[in-house]
Amino acid sequence: MPAKxxxxxxxxxxxxxxxxxxxxPGEDLDEVALCAKFGLSRTPVREVFRDLDGLGFVDLRENRxxxxxxxxxxxxxxxxxxxxxVYGAILxxxxxxxxxxxxxxxxxxxxxxxxxxxxxxxxxRALANNRFHEITGDMAGNTYLLPSFKRLLIDHARIGMxxxxxxxxxxxxxxxxxxxxxxxxIAAIEAGDEAAAxxxxxxxxxxSRHQIERFVMPKALDVPMGSFSRSSPA
Amino acid sequence: MPAKxxxxxxxxxxxxxxxxxxxxPGEDLDEVALCAKFGLSRTPVREVFRDLDGLGFVDLRENRxxxxxxxxxxxxxxxxxxxxxVYGAILxxxxxxxxxxxxxxxxxxxxxxxxxxxxxxxxxRALANNRFHEITGDMAGNTYLLPSFKRLLIDHARIGMxxxxxxxxxxxxxxxxxxxxxxxxIAAIEAGDEAAAxxxxxxxxxxSRHQIERFVMPKALDVPMGSFSRSSPA
DNA sequence: AAAATGTGTTGTGTATACAAAGTGTATTCT
DNA sequence: AGAATACACTTTGTATACACAACACATTTT
Numbered sequence: 001m002p003a004k005x006x007x008x009x010x011x012x013x014x015x016x017x018x019x020x021x022x023x024x025p026g027e028d029l030d031e032v033a034l035c036a037k038f039g040l041s042r043t044p045v046r047e048v049f050r051d052l053d054g055l056g057f058v059d060l061r062e063n064r065x066x067x068x069x070x071x072x073x074x075x076x077x078x079x080x081x082x083x084x085x086v087y088g089a090i091l092x093x094x095x096x097x098x099x100x101x102x103x104x105x106x107x108x109x110x111x112x113x114x115x116x117x118x119x120x121x122x123x124x125r126a127l128a129n130n131r132f133h134e135i136t137g138d139m140a141g142n143t144y145l146l147p148s149f150k151r152l153l154i155d156h157a158r159i160g161m162x163x164x165x166x167x168x169x170x171x172x173x174x175x176x177x178x179x180x181x182x183x184x185x186i187a188a189i190e191a192g193d194e195a196a197a198x199x200x201x202x203x204x205x206x207x208s209r210h211q212i213e214r215f216v217m218p219k220a221l222d223v224p225m226g227s228f229s230r231s232s233p234a
Numbered sequence: 235m236p237a238k239x240x241x242x243x244x245x246x247x248x249x250x251x252x253x254x255x256x257x258x259p260g261e262d263l264d265e266v267a268l269c270a271k272f273g274l275s276r277t278p279v280r281e282v283f284r285d286l287d288g289l290g291f292v293d294l295r296e297n298r299x300x301x302x303x304x305x306x307x308x309x310x311x312x313x314x315x316x317x318x319x320v321y322g323a324i325l326x327x328x329x330x331x332x333x334x335x336x337x338x339x340x341x342x343x344x345x346x347x348x349x350x351x352x353x354x355x356x357x358x359r360a361l362a363n364n365r366f367h368e369i370t371g372d373m374a375g376n377t378y379l380l381p382s383f384k385r386l387l388i389d390h391a392r393i394g395m396x397x398x399x400x401x402x403x404x405x406x407x408x409x410x411x412x413x414x415x416x417x418x419x420i421a422a423i424e425a426g427d428e429a430a431a432x433x434x435x436x437x438x439x440x441x442s443r444h445q446i447e448r449f450v451m452p453k454a455l456d457v458p459m460g461s462f463s464r465s466s467p468a
Numbered sequence: 469a470a471a472a473t474g475t476g477t478t479g480t481g482t483a484t485a486c487a488a489a490g491t492g493t494a495t496t497c498t
Numbered sequence: 499a500g501a502a503t504a505c506a507c508t509t510t511g512t513a514t515a516c517a518c519a520a521c522a523c524a525t526t527t528t
Contacts, residue, residue, distance in 0.1 A: 043277070046281075047280075047281075047284060050281060050284040050285060050288070051284060051287075051288065053285075053288065054284070054285065054287065054288015054289065055288065056381070074377075075377055078375075078376045078377050078378055078379075079378060081327070081376060081378075082323070082376055082378035082379050083378070085319065085323055086378070086379075086382075089316070089319055093315070141312075142312045142315060142316055143308075143309055143312050143385070144312055144313060144315075144316040144317070144320070144382050144385050144386050144389075145312075145316050145320075145382055146382075147290070147381040147382050147385055148320075148378050148379055148380075148381050148382035148383075149382075151377070151378050151381055152378050155378075
C-alpha cells in the first residue's frame with residue numbers, strides 16, 4: 001500500500017471495527033500491533049488514537065493503553081435522553097437546508113441500506129444505517145449540533161450490534177419498518193417539511209427504544225412451571 | 235517548571251488564550267515557538283494541538299499549520315439556532331441530577347463571576363462566566379450532550395469578547411442582569427425545578443442575542459444630516 | 469511585460485532512539 | 499504459608515533526526 005494512504009486506512013479500519021463492535025467496547029488497542037499491521041511507526045498511529053479520542057471512538061488514558069470507548073448502562077440511559085432531541089433538531093435543519101445533491105446521496109445510502117437488509121450481515125447493515133444518518137447530519141450542517149450527533153451515531157451503531165440482531169420475525173419486521181422510516185425521512189426532507197421531519201425523528205427513536213426494551217426484558221417464555229431442570233448446585 | 239507539568243500548562247494556556255481571544259479566531263499557531271516557550275519537543279506539542287482540534291478550539295489542516303478555530307458569520311447563526319435548545323436541555327438535566335457538592339461549586343463560580351464583574355477586565359469576566367456554565371454541564375452529566383455544549387461555550391466566550399464589551403451603560407446593565415440570571419439558575423437547580431431551569435436557559439440566551447443584535451445593528455447616531463464630511467474620493 | 473517554471477527555504481509528517489512509568493513475578497522475610 | 503519488596507520486563511511518553519510537501523521568490527522564456 002502507498003505510504004500516503006496508510007494513516008487514513010488505519011483511521012477507516014478502526015472506525016469501522018469499532019462501529020461494528022468487531023473491536024468490542026472497552027477492549028484494549030495494541031499500538032505496536034497496529035503499527036506492524038499498517039506499516040506505520042508509532043507516531044502516526046498515536047495521532048490516529050488522539051483523533052479517535054476526540055471523536056468519541058476511543059478513550060485515551062494517561063500512561064495506559066487506549067481502549068475502545070465503553071458502553072455502560074449509564075450511557076444507554078443518556079443515549080435515549082439525548083437522541084430524540086438532537087435527532088429531531090438535525091432532521092428539522094436537514095429539511096430546511098438540504099441541497100439536491102445531498103438528497104441524492106441520501107437516496108443512495110438508503111438503497112445501500114436496503115441491499116444490506118437483503119443480502120448482508122448485521123455489521124454491514126449497521127454501517128449502511130450509520131451512513132444514512134451521517135448524511136442527514138451533513139444536511140443539517142450545524143457546527144454545534146454535529147459533535148453530539150456524531151457521538152450518538154457511534155453508539156447507535158454499537159447498541160444496534162448488541163441488541164438489534166433479528167433472531168425473531170418481529171425483529172425482522174422492525175428492521176423493515178426502519179427502512180420505511182428512512183423513505184419517509186427522505187420525502188420529508190425533499191419537501192422541506194420540517195414538522196414531518198421532526199416527527200419522523202421521534203418515531204425512529206421510539207422504534208429503536210422499543211426494540212431494545214424488548215431485548216433487555218424479553219417476553220416470559222411460555223413454558224409450564226417446573227420444566228426447567230436444576231442440575232447445577234445451589 | 236517540572237517536566238511533568240509542561241504539557242498540561244501548554245494545554246491550559248492555549249485554552250485560555252483562545253477563549254479570551256488573546257489568540258484570535260483564525261490566527262496561526264507556531265509550533266516551534268510554543269515548543270521553545272514551554273520547553274517541550276514537537277511531539278507533545280502536536281498532541282496538544284490534536285486534542286484541541288477534537289475539542290473545537292483549533293482547526294488542524296493537512297500539511298498546514300494549525301489555526302485557532304474560526305468564528306464566521308455562519309457559525310454565529312448556527313450558534314443561536316443550537317444554543318437555546320442545548321442549554322435548555324443541560325439546565326433541565328442539571329436541575330434533575332445536580333448533587334450538593336456541585337451546587338456549592340456553582341455558587342463559588344458565581345462569586346468569582348461577580349468579583350470579575352467588579353474588579354476585572356473583559357477576559358477574566360468571560361472566563362468566569364465560562365466556568366459557571368461549564369459546571370452546569372458537569373451537573374447535567376450527559377455524555378452525548380456535553381461535546382456540543384462545550385463547543386457552544388467556547389464560542390460563547392469568544393463571541394462575548396468581541397461583542398460584549400460594555401462601553402455603554404445599557405451594556406453594563408445587561409451584564410448585571412446576566413449575573414441575576416445566574417443566581418436564579420442556581421436557585422432553580424437547587425430546588426430541582428426543571429421547568430424553571432429550562433425557562434432561565436432561554437432567557438439567558440435571549441439576553442446574549444439582544445446584546446449582540448444591538449452591537450451589530452447599533453442605534454443610528456443622533457446627528458443632523460450633512461454633518462459628515464466626505465473627503466475621500468468616490 | 470507577463471506567465472510559467474525551477475529552486476531555495478520554511479514548516480509539516482514520519483521514523484527511531486531513549487527515558488520513564490507501570491506491571492508482573494520471583495524471592496525473601498516474617 | 500502468606501505477605502511484602504525488589505527486580506526485570508513491557509508499554510507508554512518524549513526527544514531528535516530525517517523526509518517530504520508547500521510556498522515564495524527569482525529567473526527564464528515566450
